[in-house]
Amino acid sequence: MSRRILIVDDESHIRHVLSLKLRNSGFIVDTAVDGEDALHQIAAMAPDLVITDLQMPYVSGVELCRVLAEEPAHADIPVIILTARGYALGEEAVGLTNVRQVVNKPFSPRTILEQVHRVLGTMFESQEQAA
């Protein structure tokens, strides 16, 4: 069964390249342009994983994670954060959320794919698909 992933980034190129990478690996991918847009999409589609940029207009990546953590229906959705800040996020920022990984920009799409498999536990499924 294909897993659904939501990619949230205000940079269209990042949304585009990650979508293609994950779709090529068999995932169903939705995209959102910022945190606000993401919250609407999550309510409508309940993704298995959210990959979000940190610094976005209106609702930032950390705020998005907090809102998800406070909502029982979405509290279990794992999150991978992308950041161009160049340094690790503070414990207080991610400690209360469901953030599983923090990846620094510029990132490698291969690394993101590996992280997605690791977080979703789909590594085995993907190897089977490849075979």
Add this chain to the structure above:
Amino acid sequence: MQTLIRSILGGLALGTLALGVGLAMLLAADGMGLGGTLWWAVAGTCLAVTVIGVVSSLAMGRAIRSLSRELEHGGASRLVSGPRWLRSALRALNEHQLRHQQREVAWRTREQDLEIRARVSGDARMQAEAVLEVMDDAVIVCNTLLEVISTNRAAGSLLGFDPETAEGRPIAEIVKDPMLRRIITETLESGVDVEPRRGELMLADGATVEGNACEVVSACAVDRQGRASAVVTVLHDLSREREISQMKSEFVSKASHELRTPLSSMRAYVEMLVDGEARDEATRQEFYGIIQSETDRLARLVDNMLNISRIEAGIIEVDRDVVDIHDLVDRAVQTLEPHAREKDISLHTEIAPVGTMVFGDSDMLQQVIVNLLSNGIKYTPEGGRVTVQVDADTLTRSVHVAVSDTGLGIAPQDAEHVFEKFFRVENYKRVAKGTGLGLNLCRHIIETVHQGQIGLESTLGMGSRFWFSVPMGQVPARMAA
């Protein structure tokens, strides 16, 4: 003169005394009833004694008068001479005179020395006060009773007291900050044998700006006996340095974020091509185009950062010449016309027929016009209108350029920040990409390089009007010819 009178009186007194003795002897001989030859012998002896007394007193008076004259006319610097019978007295007098002369020379030398010292000390104090006044660091000098001896303007403004009335007042009245008072007291108690106390202090009570971080150095001044005579405390206000450091850090953080964004796209698309994820030619061509545009974006960003930094550091090369703003606007419209057409935006120009010449850097002014026009097109929805107006103001001798659009408009709280580095209007991020440096560079080019003005008038949802004005400037004679 007094000496002369004294010597004459002395001579007369001696003569009178001799005369008196002679007469007394005559009367005594007469009274004793001596007669004949003996009486004459006694009378003759008395007369001789009287004559010798008178002659001696006259000679002595003359010698003393001559001596007095010598002393009066010769002054203190000259030794005196006189008759042989006065030699031993004169030797003593001359020795005394010599000692007197030596003492006088020593006194004069000492007096001159003291005068010089007083003058030097006065000059040194004035110089020290001048040094204190021009110092940006706060200085407080207090004596061993912890009373202020000297302070400066910087100390007054940092610690919130009047430096004019501080002298003589106890340190406890002047310095409200308990920690600083403790440092000064402990420095005095520690004495002269310890290294100066150094540390950082967060000023609290009484300081003009509470929470000002200061670097403090406090040490004892030593007198000639090696004892502590004063406590000198210097405070270096760190708040400006901290502010600059924070600004630098914020700049690096924002710049790093902005640089990483296009770099992320470039790296990701290149990797996708390497991994064969672009499975058809159309996708590959799309990827090449994205990589190219992101490379341009990165290069633009680096150029803008360097140009801003060069202007701020005052090291940018400005190539001034006579520039017609009219030509620059025409060229910018020509360059951006295709972009406007893509969005079905109409471009208009309203240019004054004359007086649009300025003396400035053509490339930089062109960059400003292109930037403002490009922003107008970027943030105006399809079917909108962008207008460039150029007016000559002969009264202020400046040329005004305004770029108006029918776009999204900017909220007042954002409008005051649009010319800051890396500031981006939140709702604009969805509409188009930007470096966040374009308008900041424009402001530097107009205000710093051309001594002009730049501004914005906007109403949210009603479009924006970005404008700048640059002085026409004085065209050098060789260029006007």
